[in-house]
Amino acid sequence: MFKENLQTLARQHLLRELSLINSPSAPVISVEGREVLQFASNDYLGLTNHPQVKDAAMKAIEKFGVGSGASRLISGNITPHYALEAELAKFKDTEAALTFSSGYTTNIGVIPSLATTDSLIFADRLCHASLIDGCRLSRATLRVFHHNDVNHLKRLLAKPRSRTSTLILTEGVFSMDGDVAPLPEIAALAKECGATLLIDDAHGTGVMGANGRGTVEHFGLDSPHILQMGTLSKALGASGGFIAGPKDFVAYLINTSRSFIYTTAPPPAIAAAASVALAILQQEPQRRIKLWRNREFLHNGLVAMGFQLTDTQSPILPIMVNDPELGIQMSRHLRAEGVWIPAVRPPTVPKGTSRLRITVTADHSLEQLEIALRALRKVGTALKVL
Numbered sequence: 001m002f003k004e005n006l007q008t009l010a011r012q013h014l015l016r017e018l019s020l021i022n023s024p025s026a027p028v029i030s031v032e033g034r035e036v037l038q039f040a041s042n043d044y045l046g047l048t049n050h051p052q053v054k055d056a057a058m059k060a061i062e063k064f065g066v067g068s069g070a071s072r073l074i075s076g077n078i079t080p081h082y083a084l085e086a087e088l089a090k091f092k093d094t095e096a097a098l099t100f101s102s103g104y105t106t107n108i109g110v111i112p113s114l115a116t117t118d119s120l121i122f123a124d125r126l127c128h129a130s131l132i133d134g135c136r137l138s139r140a141t142l143r144v145f146h147h148n149d150v151n152h153l154k155r156l157l158a159k160p161r162s163r164t165s166t167l168i169l170t171e172g173v174f175s176m177d178g179d180v181a182p183l184p185e186i187a188a189l190a191k192e193c194g195a196t197l198l199i200d201d202a203h204g205t206g207v208m209g210a211n212g213r214g215t216v217e218h219f220g221l222d223s224p225h226i227l228q229m230g231t232l233s234k235a236l237g238a239s240g241g242f243i244a245g246p247k248d249f250v251a252y253l254i255n256t257s258r259s260f261i262y263t264t265a266p267p268p269a270i271a272a273a274a275s276v277a278l279a280i281l282q283q284e285p286q287r288r289i290k291l292w293r294n295r296e297f298l299h300n301g302l303v304a305m306g307f308q309l310t311d312t313q314s315p316i317l318p319i320m321v322n323d324p325e326l327g328i329q330m331s332r333h334l335r336a337e338g339v340w341i342p343a344v345r346p347p348t349v350p351k352g353t354s355r356l357r358i359t360v361t362a363d364h365s366l367e368q369l370e371i372a373l374r375a376l377r378k379v380g381t382a383l384k385v386l
């Protein structure tokens with residue numbers, strides 16, 4: 001059965017295979033023994049290789065060991081976790097924050113604590129799989145609104161709701177399209193109808209807003225009542241996820257969130273590294289400035305060449321090719337040119353919307369961006385995408 005299913009996937013150009021990387025996440029990586037220039041990492045600010053971040057992890061290993069030994073509620077609540085959560089709350093301008101082992105487990109843990117069988121959840125159609133899985137685990141009734149369509153959400157919310165609680169889910173920056181949610185309108189709607197708003201800001205944290213605090217800062221929203229989810233694994237260069245919000249809500253999660261309770265606490269060294277990354281993110285705004293400069297340069301270059309991009313407003317620059325086979329071909333040709341840009345295909349994105357997903361970081365040099373543009377022009381022309 002597995003074999004047949006895999007063959008079917010291969011025929012549809014939807015088979016996925018792992019590539020072996022033997023280097024840190026940096027602009028140049030070693031894939032299957034060959035060095036390539038990569039545009040596929042979410043380490044937007046280059047913090048995963050920052051000497052101080054690495055040093056913090058090593059020092060914390062010396063002091064606390066590698067593993068945390070138990071779950072947070074048993075004996076795994078170690079100083080670095082506690083410190084990081086206080087810093088995250090301050091950074092996100094909320095009363096409290098709680099960290100989880102990953103962004104994925106944050107979403108699947110938080111949503112069932114917010115919504116139950118008799119709740120209603122309204123989610124953007126392009127919400128990340130972790131949000132959808134969180135909805136499924138909650139057993140609430142899920143209503144999907146068209147992507148970034150506030151009027152559709154409004155129409156859905158206007159229908160009679162006899163349910164006990166209402167939750168609205170969106171991403172701040174959408175992970176596969178790079179566009180930004182109309183948060184002021186969504187937040188106003190949520191307030192109007194007494195719904196809770198949860199924003200997954202995995203790609204907004206460290207990237208959006210004057211101080212990198214995320215899309216809530218970008219829009220200047222009043223944050224105390226908005227629940228903001230983020231990851232430590234993207235711009236913060238570490239690993240793990242978090243949620244920021246009111247104190248009582250965090251206390252409630254500690255009591256109810258299964259993916260928080262029933263798992264071993266994340267390694268203390270990772271929390272210590274994330275703390276230092278968070279401090280650097282705030283002390284070195286030049287990283288974010290460089291990230292955006294790189295993003296503008298690459299975006300302008302791609303648009304000038306005539307590539308069809310999404311309505312992106314972030315360092316995620318997806319080139320739409322729609323057909324998965326063309327996506328794979330383009331990615332393969334680019335790799336032969338020494339440039340690593342993966343094709344993203346269904347089910348990660350809706351059918352007929354396969355794309356080459358470029359992410360640019362602060363660590364890319366202008367010269368590297370030019371190399372990528374040249375390779376993209378060559379391959380785009382050869383495969384008649386341009």
Ligand SMILES: *Cc1c(COP(=O)(O)O)cnc(C)c1O
Nearest residue numbers: 102103104128175202231233240
């Ligand atoms: C990456 C991502 C997650 C999951 O975060 P991890 O820390 O990688 O588990 C959740 N939501 C969105 C939108 C993401 O892009």
